[in-house]
Amino acid sequence: MDVYAGRDGSFSLYEDDGVTEDFRSGGASSTTSLVYTHAALRVTVGHPAGTYSGAPTARRYVVRIHGLAAPVGMRVNGGGGLPAYTGESAAVLNGSGQVWNATRKILTVVTPLITVGSGGGVAAIVEPSGATFPAPARQTVYEAEDALRSGVTIASQHAGYTGSGYVDYTNAAVDFVEWTVTVPTAGAYPLGIRYANGGTTDRPLRITVNDTVVAASLSFPPTGGWKTWRTVLLNATLPAGSAVRIRATSTGASGANLDSLSVG
Structure with a gap:
């Protein structure tokens, strides 16, 4: 999810199996709500409403916030501050984390693997932890x-x-x-x-x-x-x-x- 800071925004992500036409007759599809609240620097990712054959049962969300002047420490779903890494792949391989690209002014948050529900509701809230951005791990x-x-x-x-x-x-x-x-x-x-x-x-x-x-x-x-x-x-x-x-x-x-x- 790429977020461009400066104002609030929202988006609905539609998905189906990408192969059959089951979505036409059986409603085999899902819609996921994505919301950004700029004042709180908060991203809310919803659970999908609906499902389809082959839909993932768990997901890891990668949220990239573009255009910040400086990084801030982030957390997911009210947890503790995430560890920092030098790249997104390191965060994924270590389960979760955050990355600051000073050249491109992008703050990336990689969430832990989250079990997917199919009835809507909130899957992930990505927001500031209240702590400063930590020093990145050596890896x-x-x-x-x-x-x-x-x-x-x-x-x-x-x-x-x-x-x-x-x-x-x-x-x-x-x-x-x-x-x-x-x-x-x-x-x-x-x-x-x-x-x-x-x-x-x-x-x-x-x-x-x-x-x-x-x-x-x-x-x-x-x-x-x-x-x-x-x-x-x-x-x-x-x-x-x-x-x-x-x-x-x-x-x-x-x-x-x-x-x-x-x-x-």
């Missing part, structure tokens, strides 16, 4: 689809990824994804590679940092389905700099689908 998430790539393809047919998609390894060897990351201080960092492996065998990858091997054959075991995502963790010593290269290369088996790399 930064880099999307695989934004990285340097060779051999792999970008895909989006399997749900559950962050960002705009994920990468699918094509060949059993040589294919790679290479992220360029910023490391403020040299030292040991936890690295997390989020992946899905719907096959029945392990799909290991070689991990290098600036061409130095840090894991010759990092295991990416089956996750139980291509829509089931897990994170493989490893620790690596990283040099300081704004152009540290972390590469994941296939080594004898087509790699798993990779969603993102988290550093920190």
Whole structure:
């Protein structure tokens, strides 16, 4: 939900299954109310009125408020202040959070996963917590689809990824994804590679940092389905700099689908 600050606003979101014409005869559709109250800097997201085949049973709402002069601490449904992160993907992967983009003047709130009701009512209230905007967590998430790539393809047919998609390894060897990351201080960092492996065998990858091997054959075991995502963790010593290269290369088996790399 993109909100442009400055005045109150509202919108009704209509949905149906997007495939059949059941909405014509059986009313198989839903309408969700979205309301922004500028004076309170409050966004109210309603539960859908109505439902349809295949409608989600739970949702995580991403609310982006554009045009603020400075960030404020936010909360969801009267809870405590949300933790801050450097990007939306990090907030999603950590369950919820808030992000301030100082260049674009966008304050983003990622809600926890909320069970969907079908009879209307309020699903989420996003509003100031009364606290200042906290310092962002150290963790930064880099999307695989934004990285340097060779051999792999970008895909989006399997749900559950962050960002705009994920990468699918094509060949059993040589294919790679290479992220360029910023490391403020040299030292040991936890690295997390989020992946899905719907096959029945392990799909290991070689991990290098600036061409130095840090894991010759990092295991990416089956996750139980291509829509089931897990994170493989490893620790690596990283040099300081704004152009540290972390590469994941296939080594004898087509790699798993990779969603993102988290550093920190």
